[in-house]
Amino acid sequence: MAGAAIPLSEASNGSLLRISGIDVQGVLRRRLLDLGFVTGNTVEVLRRSPLGDPVAFRVSNTTIALRREESSLIYGELLGGEEA
Amino acid sequence: MESPHAIKGSDPLESLLAAARQLADKGAIRDEIVTGIYGVTAGICREAVSYQDKKKLSSTYKLDRIVTSKLWGFPIMLAGLGLVFWITIAGANYPSSWLASFFGWIEGYLTSGFTAVNAPAWLHGVLVLGLYRGTSWVISVMLPPMMIFFPVFALLENFGYLPRVAFNMDRLFKKSGGHGKQALTMSMGFGCNAAAILSTRIIESPRERMLAILTNNFVPCNGRWPTLILLSSLFMVGASARGALRTFSTALVLMGIVLVGITVTLTVSWVMSKTMLRGVPTHYTLELPPYRRPQIWKTIVRSSKEKSLNVLTRAIVVAAPAGILTWILGNVVIGGDSVLNHMAAFFDPFAQLLGLDGFIIMAFILGLPANEIVLPILLMGYMSSGAMVDVEGIGSIKELFLSHGWTWLTALNMMLFSLLHYPCGTTLVNIYKETESLKWAVLSAVIPLGIAIGVTFATAQIVRLLGWV
Amino acid sequence: MSHYTVAFAGNPNTGKSTLFNLLTGLRQHTGNWAGKTVTTAEGEFTHNQHVYRAVDLPGTYSLYSNSADEEAARDYIIFEQPVVTLVVLDATSLERNLNLALQVLEITGRAVVCINLIDEAKKLGISINLKAIARQLGVPVVAISARNQTGIGELLDQLERVATGAFAGKPLKITYSDEIEQGIAELLPLVEQTVGSRYPARWIALRLMDGDSSLLSSLKTHMGRSTSPAHKEVAGHGVTACH
16 A cells, blocks of 8 residues: 555654645635645655744745644655654 | 527626536636646656756755754744844944934034024024934934844845744744734834834735734834833943943843733734634745845845835934924923923823833823834933933933933833834824724724833832832 | 836745846845735836836735735736736746746736746756746746846847747647636637637636636726726835835
8 A cells, every 4th residue: 555645744754745635625725736735746844843833844846834724634645754 | 609608697707707617616626727737837847857966955944954943943033133133232332422423513513503693592492402403313323223233134034034933933823813924024023013014914814914913013113223222221231231241231131122022912912812803813824935145235235225214214204393393392481391391290190100201201102103203302301301411422311311310110111111102103004004994003002002001000010019229 | 119018927035026126226125935025016127228117016826816915916917918927937946936937828928937046056956948948838938047147138138029029929828627628618708708808718717617706806897997998007006115
């Protein structure tokens, strides 16, 4: 199995995921798509803010920070890096 | 042309949309459109863009490992803030006193000139002691720190540090019900609250934007820096401190003031988001752009030219008439005392409760158009009332204050009042324009005023109770 | 001597404002975060005796009307119809940046794509085949560095070619899934019948299928306005006004 999809918020720093689905509608969905959170795209979990949240992600050669509220709705399959 | 969807009804556009809706299962269509575009982009990039080393790409973000780390994130932010203050205070000190003595030197000639042509004393008073002194004060006290603060801040901004601040602090804003980008609009407030109100447009949710607008005042703007810097260096730093130590301590006091402002910001945001501005937080996405070496000279020139001169011009435009007005108020005598003294006496009992005095309250009231002129009005008020002190150096200002019964509590509370009280007239006008609501414009003055009165009152009472002054 | 309007579009943090300042000399602060340029700024520059009126649109990630800024940028390109739309891209993240370029090209072929920060990209070991991109997009593509002022001459030359009509772009047309294409085909005649030929019908059909109601209200406003002959006044496009 290629690995079950987990929410991005659950992935540990340094892990690499391929986005498999986005469980959001409306403006936020549009925004996430614009920023490169598109199904099939690869995301790297970079680091967490000193206070634990938000988390910075590397996607389409840019760095985007998302709060848990958003990143828990984006699902991806682990590709490599550290195990979650 | 035959079409299955006939356009009928009174509004062709509406029926057009209806027809489109029939065709589309919206969510899926949207994804397919973006996926379509992404597919094309990816295809182009595959063909036209090649990477030597993917690892190298993230090198621009190396700094983030330190700047946003658990251990160093907040210390670096505080140190950075302190450093900006330190550079500003240390660098502005001498130029300020040079400018002050330069203007004092010119004033001597102006006075001789007026005497030579036998000009009436009131004319000399209005033009030289009112207008000229007021404006020259504003220039000599404000110009040097601005010429340092704005460029240094712009360099940090262009370097890309501010989004990291927003990243580090987001949790705090989220807990208080605000938006992470509030940290960015706050940073703008350090320069100018009126401009920061416009910058809150980057916050898309009206509720969170309103929080950012209401609390922006708690970040001291450029018009209040001179007051804060002067008072903290005169009263809040031990007399034994000299040179670098003195500058350092002043910077620390200023940081303390800024931290008070941030605390109040978070508290007010929290209270408002639990009461008048209830609602769920909207979505949050924040790009952390790559760090880029700022174009140092261009940034300095641009920010000096744009910001410093802009603010200075505004200050002078407001300060000049205020100087005249203050002089007139201080010299028109009714019933044996000047109007100014009458007014100050009227406010004095209330002001004393807050650890201030009537002149200070009056200066804040007359200073509504622009915070820059609060201190000049206060000085002119003191000077026109009794003992004429020749304000040349920073030291003589302290004497002037002491002769009016100042203690460190007076200075502290004036700083707190300056930090917390209502925003300037321009900012209020901007708030009204942006929110299109008189209610919120009024609230954004009343809420801070209430907090300012409450905080200074509590401070004064506690300090007196403990017998510290 | 002629006047051409050039709109500057681009993602945030692409150095769009740096380029704008460089060309117009209008000293406007450049920012480093999303939506820093909250109001559009205007300026003027001259090249080969042609005068260009430059309009700096808000930095946006897309033209899909997710925010007031995006609506402003979109409305300007569609309704004010600048002679040339200059799309400024960040060479170090073309994957994302190109999306905006494609969206612009769906609206207008009178565009020049300007890949900024090419020096940064080189430093990071990114090589970009401009010819390939230009061939695909069907409009001129120029690589520049606004801060080091390289490639600016070439950029202005290409701008001139598009502005004067010496170069007629054949913008890339994205072919969507069959389902969408079928929808577009059905809607197109209706759109043309309703809004006329002044606006890009295919693009509007696509947006309407996406349920973009803000576009609809913009269309209403502007079509109402177009009945009056003078429709050049632009609300809210003043130079940044603080103080």
